[in-house]
Amino acid sequence: MITSIWIRPGEDLEPAMNIRRQVFEQEFGITGQQDLMDPYGFHLVLVMGDVPVATGRITYAGVGKALLSRICVLKKYRRQGIGDGLVKVLDYKASQMGMKVSRVETVKELEPFYMRIGYLATGETVSRFDRELIIMEKETNDGTRENCAHQCTCP
Secondary structure (H helix, E strand, O other), X not given: OEEEEEEOOOOOOHHHHHHHHHHHHHHOOOOOOOOOOHHHOEEXXXXXXXXXXXXXXXXXXXXXXXXXXXXXXXXXXXXXXXXXXHHHHHHXXXXXOOOOEEEEEEOHHHHHHHHHOOOEEEEEEEEEOOEEEEEEEEEOOOOOHHHOOOOOOOO
């Protein structure tokens, strides 16, 4: 069973930071995972059994836009739908916060993953961590059938 922990601005980020260190620093060699936006973001940690396995955060990206970032799943738990669920929950939370658009900045290799759950490349890129990232966006999922990015039984 998967449960979730929301970490609000100002709360202890260690559960999210531990996952980010394991994935970004240890696995991919990308340092500097804590940034100036961390204290202001809403962080989601997914827990399988009693093991924190995935995390991501929501920050403000402009009027009506949420940036979903620092999205990662521990290697052992990938390819089980956990990443899909993580992004969808972050997207739904962004809609509940009044955001109309969810934005991600991702490596080209993950473009098909995000496309599968409704994101489209904007044609813009940004350079972070010495990598070229593509920007993808979608309308946030407000939970209605007409705007649901996944197979659900929304009212």
